[in-house]
Amino acid sequence: MFKSILILMLLSLFMGIAAWLIFIWAVKKGEFDDLEGPKYRMLEDDPEPPATEKEDDH
Amino acid sequence: MNLPETCIHCNLPIPSSGRVVDRSGDEELHFCCQGCCGAYLIITGAGLDSFYKKRTWETPGIPESAFATIYNDEYLAAFTTDLDDGREISFIISGIRCAACIWLIESILGKRTGIEEATVNYGTHRGRVRFDPAQTSPSLIFKAISRLGYGPKPFTQDEARLIQEQESRSLLIRFGTAAFLSMQLMAYSIALYGGYFSGMDQETRQLMQYFAAVVATPVVFFSGAPFLHGAWRSIVNRAPNMDLLIALGVLAAYVYSLGALVLGREVFFETSAMIITLILLGRIFENNARKKAHSGIDKLLRLAPDTARLISGDETIVVTSSQLQVGDTILVGPGDRLPVDGLLLDQETEVDESVLTGEAEPVLKQVDDILLSGSLNVATAVRVQVTQPAGSSFMARITRMIEEAQSRKAPVQGLADRVAGKFIPAVILMALATAGYWSLHSDNLVIPLLHGISVLVVACPCALGLATPTAILVATGVAASHGILFRGGDTLEAAARLTVVGFDKTGTLTEPFPQVVALAAVDGDNQALLAIAARAETGSSHPLARGILAKAQQEGIRTAEGGGTIIAGKGVRLETNETSILVGSRIFMGENNITLPKAAKATAFTEVFIAEDGRYRGCIYLDSQLRAGAIAAVRKISRLGLKTFLLTGDHLLSAEKVAALATIDQYYGDMTPADKTTWVQNLREQQEVVLMVGDGVNDGPALSAASVGCAMGGGTDIALETSDLVLMHNDLMLLPEAIRLARQTLKIIRQNLFWAFSYNLVAIPLAASGHLAPVYAAAAMAASSVCVVANSLRLKSFRPGKAELNNETNTAKLSEMHV
Numbered sequence: 001m002f003k004s005i006l007i008l009m010l011l012s013l014f015m016g017i018a019a020w021l022i023f024i025w026a027v028k029k030g031e032f033d034d035l036e037g038p039k040y041r042m043l044e045d046d047p048e049p050p051a052t053e054k055e056d057d058h
Numbered sequence: 059m060n061l062p063e064t065c066i067h068c069n070l071p072i073p074s075s076g077r078v079v080d081r082s083g084d085e086e087l088h089f090c091c092q093g094c095c096g097a098y099l100i101i102t103g104a105g106l107d108s109f110y111k112k113r114t115w116e117t118p119g120i121p122e123s124a125f126a127t128i129y130n131d132e133y134l135a136a137f138t139t140d141l142d143d144g145r146e147i148s149f150i151i152s153g154i155r156c157a158a159c160i161w162l163i164e165s166i167l168g169k170r171t172g173i174e175e176a177t178v179n180y181g182t183h184r185g186r187v188r189f190d191p192a193q194t195s196p197s198l199i200f201k202a203i204s205r206l207g208y209g210p211k212p213f214t215q216d217e218a219r220l221i222q223e224q225e226s227r228s229l230l231i232r233f234g235t236a237a238f239l240s241m242q243l244m245a246y247s248i249a250l251y252g253g254y255f256s257g258m259d260q261e262t263r264q265l266m267q268y269f270a271a272v273v274a275t276p277v278v279f280f281s282g283a284p285f286l287h288g289a290w291r292s293i294v295n296r297a298p299n300m301d302l303l304i305a306l307g308v309l310a311a312y313v314y315s316l317g318a319l320v321l322g323r324e325v326f327f328e329t330s331a332m333i334i335t336l337i338l339l340g341r342i343f344e345n346n347a348r349k350k351a352h353s354g355i356d357k358l359l360r361l362a363p364d365t366a367r368l369i370s371g372d373e374t375i376v377v378t379s380s381q382l383q384v385g386d387t388i389l390v391g392p393g394d395r396l397p398v399d400g401l402l403l404d405q406e407t408e409v410d411e412s413v414l415t416g417e418a419e420p421v422l423k424q425v426d427d428i429l430l431s432g433s434l435n436v437a438t439a440v441r442v443q444v445t446q447p448a449g450s451s452f453m454a455r456i457t458r459m460i461e462e463a464q465s466r467k468a469p470v471q472g473l474a475d476r477v478a479g480k481f482i483p484a485v486i487l488m489a490l491a492t493a494g495y496w497s498l499h500s501d502n503l504v505i506p507l508l509h510g511i512s513v514l515v516v517a518c519p520c521a522l523g524l525a526t527p528t529a530i531l532v533a534t535g536v537a538a539s540h541g542i543l544f545r546g547g548d549t550l551e552a553a554a555r556l557t558v559v560g561f562d563k564t565g566t567l568t569e570p571f572p573q574v575v576a577l578a579a580v581d582g583d584n585q586a587l588l589a590i591a592a593r594a595e596t597g598s599s600h601p602l603a604r605g606i607l608a609k610a611q612q613e614g615i616r617t618a619e620g621g622g623t624i625i626a627g628k629g630v631r632l633e634t635n636e637t638s639i640l641v642g643s644r645i646f647m648g649e650n651n652i653t654l655p656k657a658a659k660a661t662a663f664t665e666v667f668i669a670e671d672g673r674y675r676g677c678i679y680l681d682s683q684l685r686a687g688a689i690a691a692v693r694k695i696s697r698l699g700l701k702t703f704l705l706t707g708d709h710l711l712s713a714e715k716v717a718a719l720a721t722i723d724q725y726y727g728d729m730t731p732a733d734k735t736t737w738v739q740n741l742r743e744q745q746e747v748v749l750m751v752g753d754g755v756n757d758g759p760a761l762s763a764a765s766v767g768c769a770m771g772g773g774t775d776i777a778l779e780t781s782d783l784v785l786m787h788n789d790l791m792l793l794p795e796a797i798r799l800a801r802q803t804l805k806i807i808r809q810n811l812f813w814a815f816s817y818n819l820v821a822i823p824l825a826a827s828g829h830l831a832p833v834y835a836a837a838a839m840a841a842s843s844v845c846v847v848a849n850s851l852r853l854k855s856f857r858p859g860k861a862e863l864n865n866e867t868n869t870a871k872l873s874e875m876h877v
Contacts, residue, residue: 002261002262002265005262005265006265009246009265009266009269012242012245013242013269013273016238016239016241016242019238020234020235020238020239023234023238024231024234024235027227027230027231027234028227032230033179033223034179040160
């Protein structure tokens, strides 16, 4: 009983720490710096941008 | 068959697959696309065929090659940073309009060889590219972006902004850490609570408690570090602050729990952790709101671009604006903003000064006119000679003024400051008293401690401290975006309490110089009369002369060089070989033995007599015109409940006329500048709050004597120096709007203060009587700060009401008077 509680508690703590580390990493990567732009990203299409043609002509 | 190779409309080569031929006319017309065909038909259909003959393909003045900006690798290298894997360059991109632009830039850059990662921030328009220096270079990256039609500019973080960004990041990390650990902590606490009621063996309970202590410690000492630091500083400086209250509350709960852990009693680590978590959450909200409040001004201040295109020889090189020196020539393309103030060199263009003046219409600028930094060139590419270095440009001066304004406190705030200073020691005493009282009425130490902590936390006067500055910050920002600059919080408050407005006449209510209303030539040839007068008056800066010259210019009369000799207070005499012209007053004519016809009747207008070769030729009548919007502005100000006065150095009669026209309550004529100052001082002694509006030139003392001084004249240096309230756009209608905004701001400040005080008034007794657990106290405290900031943000929605048809009412009224 005591042992299983200890294991479960440690497990939950490690899961929490894992989530926390991911969060820290995300903040450091600047994931929360731009809260405006990402919501428009879903509207962007994937096909080749027309401007790539210009890329070649130099 | 020999088909034309270029499109008739756009002159671009016609693609072999997409040729569009129109056969509706006599001849076949070839286009590159349906769009061009449509445009051609519309233009010719409207009878504007000559467009195709008139148009020229070169940009006049500047060779097109000048726009092939050279991005210098050596120069750009200063903006790159070394990373473990390659280099990184940061830049700001101008011309971004929507999220699609971000996508375009990112995907184009991402496809180039040598670029590892390209990100563009939509909010700040800032780009960051990580690249391999062996395969590509910053100049190639910049070229690729500029080929897409955007303007990349190298960018160095200024220190202050960098610090601010780091702070908000570290706040987020502290909050995130506190939130995650508090969640863990809550799980243990719930288990402990459960165990408290339904029983739990000693071993498990201790295990839970140790775990709780382990997760609570980083919350207190890492997440709570800013509070602990602040508290320590406040003790060292003997200036108790809000951090002290929070730190005391948190540490009391934490230290007690540690002791209880050793002694095997109940612990409440979650109290200290939750207090920190909630207050950090409040800070995050508050920071975001503050950023929002700042954004208006920030946008304004960042308008002057960091870089400029310096013309050196045949090339243009990109340099930082601060490198520009007086006398340098820079190229400003259409759609570019002026980085510095400068003299327009080649040709006229239109600039949009809306950010500086609030005036939406572009302004036509002639050669040799001064272009102001921050204004937007909308017409053609022009060369500009630098007249002011970046550090002392118009934009920089405005910036300094706004920054100064935001740091100047409103007197209202003094109350909050005084209270907050005495408040904190009082709260600590109250918390001790609460704990003492409850320890007499309970058998253990937990309840008194918890109630004492509640008092400490809930009484934090954060909201009180935020009430005034946030409102002032938002209000000055909103005002600036509408072309109204307040000198500071004190000016805002005074403007809100105004009771009396004093107007100067000439140049304030009326146009700076009188206008010609009628010409009366003896022989009936008014054009000739005007031409004679204008010839003599050329070069004179007397108001009457300027009126006559303006009329002549309007009529298309060209005046020769030269002009007459000015005889002060009387008129002008021009003697040449062929002719002798006299222009001046009735007395001047008498002195020169010109016989005038007897005046039929006295008029309210100013008369200027003209004589040529000793013969009387006729008379020009001039009159001061009211400024556009003057009537509407005065009405609006009266409707706001202010008394209006007209003060002028002119004759009482003309004061009376203008006062009647503009519906001003009272008027005084024949006033010297000193008289005006005394008038203002007298009113102020009678506890009136006086706004003095003048031109800032001869009524400077009166302006500074008034509670609020306002000089018309747009954003000129004189106006900036003499005014507390600056109207960037020469429009009287801004005045009532400024007063309205100031009143609204004061109202919001009062609401904030009322809210902050009453919150403490209600919350402290609740906490002291034990009705508020420390966790709720922390939540309430954070919520009250957020409420205050949100209330201040309401000012952002202020929209000045635009007055239409002032012009019509003005002229209509005047013509009635003339009849």
